[in-house]
Amino acid sequence: MNILDGKKIANQIKEEIAVEVAQIQTRGEKVPHLAAVLVGNDGASLTYVGSKVRSCKKIGFESTLIHLPEDTTEAVLLQQVADLNANSDIDGYIVQLPLPKHIDEEKILMAVDPDKDVDGFHPTNFGKMALDMETFIPATPFGIMELLRRYDIETEGKHTVVIGRSHIVGRPISILMSQKGKAANATVTITHSRTKDLQEFTKQADIIVSALGVPDFLKATMVKEGVVIIDVGITRVPDATKERGYYITGDVDFEEVAPKASYITPVPGGVGPMTIAMLLKNTLLARKRRQD
Numbered sequence: 001m002n003i004l005d006g007k008k009i010a011n012q013i014k015e016e017i018a019v020e021v022a023q024i025q026t027r028g029e030k031v032p033h034l035a036a037v038l039v040g041n042d043g044a045s046l047t048y049v050g051s052k053v054r055s056c057k058k059i060g061f062e063s064t065l066i067h068l069p070e071d072t073t074e075a076v077l078l079q080q081v082a083d084l085n086a087n088s089d090i091d092g093y094i095v096q097l098p099l100p101k102h103i104d105e106e107k108i109l110m111a112v113d114p115d116k117d118v119d120g121f122h123p124t125n126f127g128k129m130a131l132d133m134e135t136f137i138p139a140t141p142f143g144i145m146e147l148l149r150r151y152d153i154e155t156e157g158k159h160t161v162v163i164g165r166s167h168i169v170g171r172p173i174s175i176l177m178s179q180k181g182k183a184a185n186a187t188v189t190i191t192h193s194r195t196k197d198l199q200e201f202t203k204q205a206d207i208i209v210s211a212l213g214v215p216d217f218l219k220a221t222m223v224k225e226g227v228v229i230i231d232v233g234i235t236r237v238p239d240a241t242k243e244r245g246y247y248i249t250g251d252v253d254f255e256e257v258a259p260k261a262s263y264i265t266p267v268p269g270g271v272g273p274m275t276i277a278m279l280l281k282n283t284l285l286a287r288k289r290r291q292d
């Protein structure tokens with residue numbers, strides 16, 4: 001069993017970006033500037049946004065955190081998005097999801113300028129991705145692809161079973177892995193909550209990408225020997241013995257499944273850090289596009 005060390009690869013990618021930022025500075029050009037909009041005080045969202053902003057600082061990006069109260073109206077948030085679209089100093093920005101229930105997420109994501117949509121969630125960018133055109137690829141599937149590429153995992157002709165069909169992970173990764181190219185050319189099956197007898201699919205899989213958000217869902221009996229496991233799930237499980245009051249776990253019963261796997265991502269330290277690294281890569285791309 002080999003660990004797919006997302007933390008290590010993410011650090012490599014961040015170092016590569018930092019080198020490019022230093023070159024940008026040497027040329028006297030503007031460094032990339034990422035903004036993040038956070039509405040409310042969801043604990044996980046605060047953690048994610050915090051580490052995105054910290055990562056920006058480490059690699060020499062400028063960053064701006066716009067933290068709005070939970071009761072922010074849709075109109076105010078739309079105005080914030082319009083301001084970010086108009087602000088020429090901002091190269092790219094994200095609106096951290098989930099948004100409070102009273103705000104229509106789709107309406108907000110539709111209002112983001114596709115040229116600044118470094119999360120790749122706007123239909124223009126998602127459509128380009130599906131058509132294999134250059135675009136901002138959503139950071140989590142982009143991170144999974146990069147991890148597979150850097151570990152030279154054979155995917156061509158392999159049966160990849162994706163668990164979960166969300167717009168931000170399951171759906172895009174199933175599209176990307178079925179396309180031509182490195183870490184792709186796979187035969188992909190996308191499964192979801194209405195799939196009958198999920199095990200029938202997972203037992204055949206050469207590669208499993210699990211993105212459903214149920215701790216320890218994937219058991220050893222559900223996978224075959226030598227499988228490659230990408231565990232996207234991140235769940236906070238309450239635990240009074242921990243200082244933070246919870247621990248973080250993935251969708252895969254790591255203890256059980258790891259001995260059967262040829263490669264496996266840990267949680268934490270797998271897909272999570274890769275997501276942040278690829279968001280930074282998209283922001284660098286946004287800056288370069290605006291520079292040209």
Ligand code: NAD
Pocket residue numbers: 140163164165166167168169170191192193194195198211212213214232233234235271272273275
């Ligand atoms: P989501 O909550 O939007 O959707 C979950 C998906 O799982 C749905 O498509 C549903 O059909 C499917 N599902 C639910 N129960 C199922 C079952 N029993 N069998 C098969 N499929 C089932 O998902 P999401 O936003 O993609 O998030 C999934 C997980 O990934 C969460 O734990 C989330 O925190 C995590 N996540 C991690 C990262 C990262 O950077 N590592 C990024 C995004 C999401």
